[in-house]
Amino acid sequence: MNTGQNVYLKQNVQVEPLFNQWYAWTYLVSPATAAMYISNLHLKIMQSFVSAPDVHVAACKNPAMLGGPFIRYGPNKVGEIKALLDRTMREQVHMLEFAKAVKSLDEMLTNDASGFSLEPLYQKIPDILKGYVELVYDLNNNPSFRFIEGLLYESPYYNRSSQSLALSLIEKDDRPFVLSTPRLEDERILMLHLPFKNEGLDELFKMKHEPGPFLHIKESLGVSDAEEDLFKSFFTDREEATINPRYDGDKVRIRYFGHGCILIEWNGCSLLTDPLISYKYDNGIQRYTFADLPEVIDYVLLTHNHQDHIMFEVLLQLRHKIRNVIVPKNSGGPADPSLKLILRHIGMRNVTEIEELETIDVGPGSVTGLPFLGEHADLNIRTKIAYLIRMGSRSIMCVADSNNLEPKLYDHLHDVFGDLDILFIGMECQGAPLSWLYGPLITQPLARKQDQSRRFDGSDYEKGIGIVDRFKFKHVYVYAMGMEPWLTHITSIEYTKDAHQIIESDKLVADCRGRGITAERLFGQKEILLDAQ
Numbered sequence: 001m002n003t004g005q006n007v008y009l010k011q012n013v014q015v016e017p018l019f020n021q022w023y024a025w026t027y028l029v030s031p032a033t034a035a036m037y038i039s040n041l042h043l044k045i046m047q048s049f050v051s052a053p054d055v056h057v058a059a060c061k062n063p064a065m066l067g068g069p070f071i072r073y074g075p076n077k078v079g080e081i082k083a084l085l086d087r088t089m090r091e092q093v094h095m096l097e098f099a100k101a102v103k104s105l106d107e108m109l110t111n112d113a114s115g116f117s118l119e120p121l122y123q124k125i126p127d128i129l130k131g132y133v134e135l136v137y138d139l140n141n142n143p144s145f146r147f148i149e150g151l152l153y154e155s156p157y158y159n160r161s162s163q164s165l166a167l168s169l170i171e172k173d174d175r176p177f178v179l180s181t182p183r184l185e186d187e188r189i190l191m192l193h194l195p196f197k198n199e200g201l202d203e204l205f206k207m208k209h210e211p212g213p214f215l216h217i218k219e220s221l222g223v224s225d226a227e228e229d230l231f232k233s234f235f236t237d238r239e240e241a242t243i244n245p246r247y248d249g250d251k252v253r254i255r256y257f258g259h260g261c262i263l264i265e266w267n268g269c270s271l272l273t274d275p276l277i278s279y280k281y282d283n284g285i286q287r288y289t290f291a292d293l294p295e296v297i298d299y300v301l302l303t304h305n306h307q308d309h310i311m312f313e314v315l316l317q318l319r320h321k322i323r324n325v326i327v328p329k330n331s332g333g334p335a336d337p338s339l340k341l342i343l344r345h346i347g348m349r350n351v352t353e354i355e356e357l358e359t360i361d362v363g364p365g366s367v368t369g370l371p372f373l374g375e376h377a378d379l380n381i382r383t384k385i386a387y388l389i390r391m392g393s394r395s396i397m398c399v400a401d402s403n404n405l406e407p408k409l410y411d412h413l414h415d416v417f418g419d420l421d422i423l424f425i426g427m428e429c430q431g432a433p434l435s436w437l438y439g440p441l442i443t444q445p446l447a448r449k450q451d452q453s454r455r456f457d458g459s460d461y462e463k464g465i466g467i468v469d470r471f472k473f474k475h476v477y478v479y480a481m482g483m484e485p486w487l488t489h490i491t492s493i494e495y496t497k498d499a500h501q502i503i504e505s506d507k508l509v510a511d512c513r514g515r516g517i518t519a520e521r522l523f524g525q526k527e528i529l530l531d532a533q
């Protein structure tokens with residue numbers, strides 16, 4: 001490659017956004033949840049690996065343990081993990097103190113807030129949290145608190161210098177599960193020590209289609225001369241994929257990109273739900289990749305704050321072409337940080353919150369927020385919403401992981417919206433227990449039985465068919481639920497054919513087909529064309 005000429009970024013450059021070397025997701029950007037995660041998960045996993053690496057090696061060989069708290073490295077990495085552990089104790093000491101203070105605040109409220117005025121308790125708030133929290137009761141005198149989140153982002157507890165990006169070339173699907181294995185230095189990985197907000201990243205990602213001068217991008221991202229050869233290997237002289245212009249066909253075009261990600265296009269408008277996109281490399285499975293996205297994405301619609309639905313890795317690479325982002329609103333509680341603030345702090349522009357039953361016009365169509373029940377272990381988490389998308393006379397309902405806990409909800413919604421055309425639904429009806437994702441945020445001991453009873457369950461056959469029947473859908477598509485092999489780093493799922501999720505979704509598909517409804521459990525790639533009128 002001639003570095004004196006304009007060059008393209010290769011299509012298979014993998015970009016892992018990191019926070020303190022751990023794969024970054026929403027809870028590691030929001031300051032309070034980041035403090036809890038460092039203290040109650042990262043440190044513990046690293047300590048466990050350093051003292052007993054063989055336990056981790058054995059656990060990682062067992063597919064059932066894929067999503068568990070085990071580092072997927074061999075014992076030869078003990079030294080590096082120990083170094084990361086030591087560095088974390090040193091550099092993140094303020095975050096560890098923050099997490100400790102949250103625990104004391106919880107204890108203080110449990111012991112001292114008994115239904116009387118909370119005003120005297122402000123002086124008992126741990127010093128470092130003073131001015132960052134408001135104390136509240138619910139209507140039954142149960143005490144709690146909320147963080148003044150906007151202010152925390154302006155405090156030392158939001159430290160952009162802990163953010164970085166790991167660039168490497170990806171040629172196969174296998175990637176370690178991101179929530180339990182920190183990323184370490186490697187000769188094939190270039191670490192860019194830049195905050196996610198850095199605008200040079202937009203320039204870099206644009207270069208997949210628009211060639212630019214190598215030395216300029218090298219300089220603007222602060223790549224050293226010693227790293228130049230590795231950085232150079234991410235570029236090429238020739239365009240690997242031409243940019244897709246806007247779709248201008250007459251039909252409403254829907255393309256499934258994997259997991260909960262679908263692209264809907266019509267009449268000059270493009271909408272992308274829960275962006276999770278594969279890189280372009282050969283794995284023998286037909287799928288759309290980054291190269292198949294249009295040059296502009298008018299709206300990104302995010303359904304809920306789970307790491308497999310909000311991927312910084314993808315959002316950052318698409319940021320330069322995304323015009324608007326629509327997100328659900330949070331509750332304000334300590335387990336439910338504001339998604340809008342999180343996205344703004346990673347540099348996403350035009351982020352709008354949508355309410356349940358609120359409609360936003362999107363060019364030639366509209367998007368309505370619908371209630372999304374369950375799938376969050378019964379915590380008061382409001383950052384979740386289903387969408388009703390209308391394009392022409394077509395109506396598309398994306399319920400993501402909604403659990404149909406109360407069929408009456410859909411009766412009421414049917415009274416408002418009537419019959420609809422297409423349903424997209426996830427059916428991970430046997431989800432992980434509460435502690436899997438929220439454990440690091442909990443400061444009190446949790447009984448195992450309670451933990452096991454409160455889960456991330458989505459809809460099973462009965463619940464799914466209830467939704468199908470109510471709206472008389474003509475097309476029903478079940479997401480692949482993590483089966484796409486290029487997504488196991490984020491979903492940690494390997495199903496056997498007698499898995500509950502497979503049996504229930506097979507049953508739904510068969511039942512729909514028996515009734516003359518087009519139905520399919522998606523996998524990899526799918527294009528659906530619908531008449532717009």
Ligand SMILES: [Fe+2]
Pocket residue numbers: 304306375401
């Ligand atoms: Fe989910």
Ligand SMILES: [Fe+2]
Pocket residue numbers: 260306308309401426
């Ligand atoms: Fe999901």
